[in-house]
Amino acid sequence: MKKKYTFLIYTENHIGLLNRISIIFTRHKVNVETLNTSSCVHEGLHSFVITIISTLEQAKHLAKCIEKQVEVAKVFLYREDQIISQCLALYKIAVDSKDTLRRIKSLVDTWNVRIFEQEEEFVVLEKTGTQANLEMFLKNNLRDFDVREFIQSARIIVTKPMGKLQDVLARRDEAEERE
């Protein structure tokens, strides 16, 4: 059965590594739903967060294919219930009257959004939430407004398991057979 799985990938920060990882998904004809790259708390490492919809078996296989890459330090695979995720969205709304502005401001109090930027002709709202929440907000709450732009960030996650990456890497170093 296909479900949403998230890869947390710790890598070195090298040119081309994104391509090397993304072609693994392409080769298996798996669509990347969201992708985020950033620095992380572990010195010298960089993190990729990639979400796909797939079977567990395929997701495990993909994780191994990624972990095989020379510059990849470790890959963790998570189900939805094992992560806490958040996205950020920006909504650019045209303002043509004081009434529009008043209606926009009323959303701020009710829907946990903030006015990120206000200009004469438009207002930019910022909202955090799950991917679904952010899209629902656009569809349901902003449908009567003139929304000119909508952009949503990739998912960023923290994981629920409390294991330390350093411990995992140390155990792996011990398990290595040296020449």
Next chain:
Amino acid sequence: MRYNNISGAEAITLALIAENVDIVFGYPGGANLPIYDSFYNHGEKISHILLRHEQGAVHAAEGYAEASGKVGVCMATSGPGATNLLTGIADAMLDSVPIVCITGQVNSEDLGYDAFQETDVVGFSMPVTKWNYQITTADEIAETIAKAFYIARSGRPGPVLLDITKNAQLSIIKEFEYHQCTKIANYHPKWKPIVDKIDTAAALLNNAERPFMVVGHGALISKCRDEVRTLAEKLNIPVGCTLKGLTAFSSDSPLFAGMVGLHGNYAANMMTNECDVLLAVGMRFADRVTGNVKKYAPKAKIIHIDIDFAELNKVKRAYVPINADAKSALKLINERITPKENPKWVEKIAFYRQTELEKIINHDLDPNAEELRMGRVVDAVSSRLPMGAVCVTDVGQNQMAAARYFRHTVSDCLITSGGLGTMGFALPAAIGAANAIQGCNIVAFMGDGGFQMTMEELGAIMQYRLPIKVIILNNKYLGMIRQLQDLYYKGHDYFKELQNPDFVKIAAAYDIPARRVTTQSELNQAVEDMLTTPGPFLIEAQVEKNTNIYPVIKTGGSAGDQVFELPKNQE
């Protein structure tokens, strides 16, 4: 090793020498000329074999690597030179062959602006390389080349591509120091076997009633031929080999059940189907081995040893997956094994072999047949060769005939394109092998189709007087395609018949002695002439046109569904 004020190109050459590279297969062009110019000054330490096409250069590097156990090196220029390498790189990736490919590239400031012969070789070689990197400054050369060689040869070997811009080749390095790489931070090529898993594997084998071992190319890479033999003999385990693993177990042994897979031997396939414990050593359950994977080894608990953790449970779920170098794992298993006789099970090898002999082998090797058959030609050559000959094959019916009928007695004596199945592989790969091993017979079997894909490499054989014995099994067809059309496409005669040139005249044009044979007596005489003639030799054996390779696993079937003949137009 330290040098001051040397060019990037000179640094590349010195790095190759430091990695014990004494030969490079290549083709020069504008973007790699500085490196060639540097070779000019180091001719006593590093030689260069000029192939006639970059695909030839990369296959030669593969052949060299497989025959020598060292890293093969090939070189090409940017643009078309680089794109021409791709087939060979993909071939090396699938067959775990350690090669380092060096491509020249336009100046770094021109990258991405469509300069003459610029192409994104790093981008398009990514899916088929173990690692690749573009060097744009001379300062990166030492560390990157050291890393490239370490990655290519360690763990599961594979191809590495280094793309080096021309300005990096030409700029001056103030201080050049070279150290071989022995460790990369996040790269862990080899794991210690987990003792619990070894214990479980040994217990399974000790208690097995019908154990069977399938040995793949990984066993040869791991150099664990002795450990395989010890285990097989201690427990009386019949052994089957994959195509690429064929020389990991002596074909002379009474425990040798033959080659597994699509056109493998009947005993090896039947015993795969019947065994209760299957020990898979350095093999990856390729579809040509398993057929329908759901039906593969249905009664067996599988122990799978592989150095690449991504291979474990990839195709076939293992009861005991062991992520380790095969040699280390087998050594530990052997310490835990209690010797055991198993005559009833072992006798099945002879029984199944006799069946195959009567149904297939006697026919294929019949010296009195009206026309020559591929198997007969391979056997006639193999039986006259001294021990230690190297057999190189192309792809197609010729490959199966050579795999089935060549006497594989010495480790690493079969060089063939397994995973990618690259027609045109044999001739340039034989050139690589001939440069790796001196004083040894190198015999290359190929079909008339595959020969014509890379026959320009006769030029390199001529130029360097390489003692390669070329056997063209000429059925005037793309034989395997004809077989498939015959069996599965209603015999539609489409795009398979070849109007061939005169191969003997072509050989003569390259100053290579050659014979055309059509009968058994001509074949015997030609083989004698070939083996007594120093240097290269070519035999064109005109063989039966319409022979199919049998046995074969039925479409949709697995090892237990191997048949000696298929009705036409059936699946």
